[in-house]
Amino acid sequence: METLFRILEITIPSVIVFLVSYCMIKRLFEAQEKKQQENSNSLIEAFLKNEEQKRNTMQKAETQKISLPLRIQAYERLVLLLERISPESLLLRVQTPQMTAAQLHQELLITVRAEFEHNLSQQIYVSQQAWVAVKLAKDSLVKTINESAGKIAAVAPATALSEEIIKEFMAQQVNPIAVALGVLKQDAENYM
Numbered sequence: 001m002e003t004l005f006r007i008l009e010i011t012i013p014s015v016i017v018f019l020v021s022y023c024m025i026k027r028l029f030e031a032q033e034k035k036q037q038e039n040s041n042s043l044i045e046a047f048l049k050n051e052e053q054k055r056n057t058m059q060k061a062e063t064q065k066i067s068l069p070l071r072i073q074a075y076e077r078l079v080l081l082l083e084r085i086s087p088e089s090l091l092l093r094v095q096t097p098q099m100t101a102a103q104l105h106q107e108l109l110i111t112v113r114a115e116f117e118h119n120l121s122q123q124i125y126v127s128q129q130a131w132v133a134v135k136l137a138k139d140s141l142v143k144t145i146n147e148s149a150g151k152i153a154a155v156a157p158a159t160a161l162s163e164e165i166i167k168e169f170m171a172q173q174v175n176p177i178a179v180a181l182g183v184l185k186q187d188a189e190n191y192m
Helices: 002-085 087-094 101-118 122-125 128-151 158-171 177-190
Strands: none
Touching: 002 087, 002 101, 002 122, 002 128, 002 177, 087 101, 087 128, 087 158, 087 177, 101 122, 101 128, 101 158, 128 158
């Protein structure tokens, strides 16, 4: 029996030391495994984020490849609109020798509105500032046409109204068409 106690006396502390060591080593390995898994997860997350950023960048570049020509074309069309509704160009296109001032007045307003409405969709592609400048130029021209028509008799020859419109337009301190052209050109340069 004494031998049994002796054996137990030696083995029990050894078993306890073994179990404590086993538990500590097991916890250490679990902690290391958890840390490795977290590192692996953070690497995977970083990789996925990086891939998503690359995809977004490529998608933006592809979108710009498509939208940039549309934007430039919109600026070109609005510049053309402003050139077409400038009084000199407009009067040369619309006026005919047998017209009266009232007929010319009517035709000028119809032409300006038609030109403007034809280019309404371009506002999607240009800055808000550029679109407002174009609208102000058109509105200013319509106002000048109406004010000039109010000063000329309806039955007067169209040339009298033409002269009055040019005179009124030249008398303006700020040429709204030139201002709008400047805004369009400056905005377009931002895309080049």
